Each structure stands twice: as C-alpha cells, then as structure tokens.
Amino acid sequence: MNNLNTLYKEKETTKKTVEKNNASSDLIHVGFAQVGAESDWRLAQTQSMKQTFSESNGYKLDFVDCNNDQKTQINAIQEFIDNGVEYIILDPIVEDGYDTVLTNAKNANIPVIIVDRNTKADESLYTCWVGSDFVKEGLDAADWLSGYLEANGRSSEIINIVTIQGTLGSSAQSGRTKGFNASLSSHPNWNMLDEQSGDFTEEGGYAVMKAFINQYPDIDVVICQNDNEAYGAIDAMKENNLSFGPNGDIIVIAFDATKGGFQRMIDGEIHVDIECNPLEGPLVAELIQKLKKGENVDKIQYVKEEVFPAETAADIIDSRVY
Numbered sequence: 001m002n003n004l005n006t007l008y009k010e011k012e013t014t015k016k017t018v019e020k021n022n023a024s025s026d027l028i029h030v031g032f033a034q035v036g037a038e039s040d041w042r043l044a045q046t047q048s049m050k051q052t053f054s055e056s057n058g059y060k061l062d063f064v065d066c067n068n069d070q071k072t073q074i075n076a077i078q079e080f081i082d083n084g085v086e087y088i089i090l091d092p093i094v095e096d097g098y099d100t101v102l103t104n105a106k107n108a109n110i111p112v113i114i115v116d117r118n119t120k121a122d123e124s125l126y127t128c129w130v131g132s133d134f135v136k137e138g139l140d141a142a143d144w145l146s147g148y149l150e151a152n153g154r155s156s157e158i159i160n161i162v163t164i165q166g167t168l169g170s171s172a173q174s175g176r177t178k179g180f181n182a183s184l185s186s187h188p189n190w191n192m193l194d195e196q197s198g199d200f201t202e203e204g205g206y207a208v209m210k211a212f213i214n215q216y217p218d219i220d221v222v223i224c225q226n227d228n229e230a231y232g233a234i235d236a237m238k239e240n241n242l243s244f245g246p247n248g249d250i251i252v253i254a255f256d257a258t259k260g261g262f263q264r265m266i267d268g269e270i271h272v273d274i275e276c277n278p279l280e281g282p283l284v285a286e287l288i289q290k291l292k293k294g295e296n297v298d299k300i301q302y303v304k305e306e307v308f309p310a311e312t313a314a315d316i317i318d319s320r321v322y
C-alpha cells in the first residue's frame with residue numbers, strides 16, 4: 001500500500017511537471033531589443049510592450065534595454081537568434097548597420113518586427129515595420145508654425161529658428177528634421193540658425209539650448225525633437241531669464257505629446273506638441289498572432305497621430321494614457 005501510495009504520488013508529480021512544461025512551451029517566445037530608457041516616451045513604450053507580452057497573455061518576453069548603444073543591440077538580437085526565440089522585435093537605435101544580424105535572423109527563419117524607428121536595411125530582411133511617420137511629424141510642426149505666425153501677423157518677419165535634434169542617425173531624428181526643413185524653402189524668412197543633437201534626453205536639451213543661447217542673441221523658435229529635450233531647453237531659458245512660451249517671446253515646439261508635455265503646455269511653457277504614439281504593444285501582438293496563423297501582414301503600418309496646440313491641452317490632458 002505504501003508503495004502504491006508512493007507510486008501514485010510520483011505519478012502525480014510527473015503529471016504536474018509535464019503540465020507545467022506544456023504550459024511554458026505554449027508561451028510564444030519573443031525577444032525585444034529596446035533602444036534604452038532615454039525619455040518618458042521610451043518608458044511608455046517599454047511599459048506597453050511588457051504589459052502586452054506578459055505570461056498571462058501567453059508570451060515569454062526576453063527584454064533587453066540596449067542603453068542607446070548599437071553594439072549592445074546587435075548582440076542582443078544575435079542572442080535572441082541563438083536562443084531560438086520565435087519572434088524578434090527590434091526598435092533600431094539608428095538606421096544603418098543591422099544588415100548582417102537581420103540576415104542571420106532570416107536564415108534562422110525568425111520573423112523580425114521592427115517598431116517605432118526604422119532601418120535602411122533591405123525590406124526583404126525583416127517581416128514588417130510599425131511606427132510613426134516622422135517626416136509627417138516634422139511637416140506638421142512646420143504647418144503649425146506657419147499658421148501660428150500668420151495668426152499673429154508675423155508671417156513676413158525674419159524668424160530665427162534653432163533645432164535640438166534627437167539621436168543623430170535615428171529615423172526619428174532624420175525624419176523630423178527632413179519634414180520640418182522641407183518647409184524652409186517655402187518660407188524664405190525662416191532662418192535655421194543651428195541644429196545640434198541633444199540625444200533625446202533632458203540633459204542633452206539643456207546643454208544644447210545653453211550653447212545656443214550663448215551663441216545666438218535673437219532666437220525666435222526652438223524646435224525640440226522630443227518632450228524631454230524641451231524640458232531641458234526650458235530650464236536653460238529660465239536660467240538665462242529669457243521669455244518663452246505662449247505668453248512670452250520664444251516659441252517652443254516639442255514632439256511626443258506625453259502627459260508631461262501636456263502639463264508644460266498648460267503651464268505656459270510649450271506652444272505645441274506633435275504627437276508620437278508609443279503604445280505599440282497591442283499592434284505588434286496582433287501582427288504576431290496573424291503571423292502565427294500564417295496570415296499575411298502589411299509590410300508598413302503607421303500609427304495614428306495628431307497635433308496638439310497649447311490651447312487644447314487642458315481639455316485633453318486627462319484622456320492621455322502616457
């Protein structure tokens with residue numbers, strides 16, 4: 001009887017282990033090579049991915065914060081391949097330099113979904129891309145500025161502009177720059193004084209704006225390629241007793257439209273925030289589910305985005321989720 005009991009118990013244990021193994025092997029194994037943690041936008045995107053690719057939703061997520069270092073990112077992807085993940089999600093820090101590792105993923109038959117920033121790698125090397133239209137964001141910023149100057153009777157005034165760019169070589173930086181600068185030729189009175197990278201960080205925005213203020217005595221507009229850079233630029237302007245914001249002199253344009261950016265608009269510090277949506281997790285999961293069923297997915301998918309001028313901020317802030 002004792003023996004039988006032991007046997008029964010052993011059987012139960014084996015059954016449980018097998019169930020557990022089955023359960024974990026049912027999880028879809030996904031690797032996400034994230035850019036870093038440089039901004040509030042980035043933290044919101046990480047949260048969206050982690051919430052979506054949770055075990056309770058049926059995923060096993062290998063998450064690597066690449067600390068804004070491309071080498072780390074390439075190594076992370078290679079490790080995902082070596083570990084046999086089923087899907088790779090990549091947010092490329094910069095546009096160039098991923099061809100070899102993407103070829104390795106392709107040869108290992110692992111679909112790669114690119115999110116947010118894009119790469120110049122050949123389209124055959126990845127399955128699809130989902131993110132923002134950065135060129136359109138830049139164009140939207142220019143359109144807003146044009147309308148704002150016109151509404152204030154300043155459309156033929158000389159307008160001196162400085163740009164605090166994002167990480168050089170990233171598609172978010174190159175797209176926003178390209179979009180905004182495309183409007184310069186149709187506004188001969190707009191004078192782009194300088195463009196320097198603040199690396200999408202608050203400290204970077206502060207340092208670049210401080211240097212701009214020292215060098216250029218008459219800045220009319222500062223374009224900050226993300227909210228965090230704008231916060232840094234605002235600190236630099238305050239420190240130098242410069243007047244800025246909707247009730248002041250220097251026009252402040254930001255990108256991302258995070259909750260913090262909305263608050264700064266309400267506080268009278270930012271004129272307009274061009275939305276960039278980081279909540280890409282559910283969309284990427286939808287793509288993975290389709291790929292798993294063998295369905296086709298669109299090669300390129302843009303997320304929907306808007307332009308939020310300061311006067312709309314108070315009504316909208318409570319509905320913002322990031």
Ligand code: GYE
Pocket residue numbers: 038039040041042116117132172200225226227228255256276
């Ligand atoms: O604007 C910025 C982040 O790639 C769109 O990266 C993203 C940008 C975003 O650090 O805040």
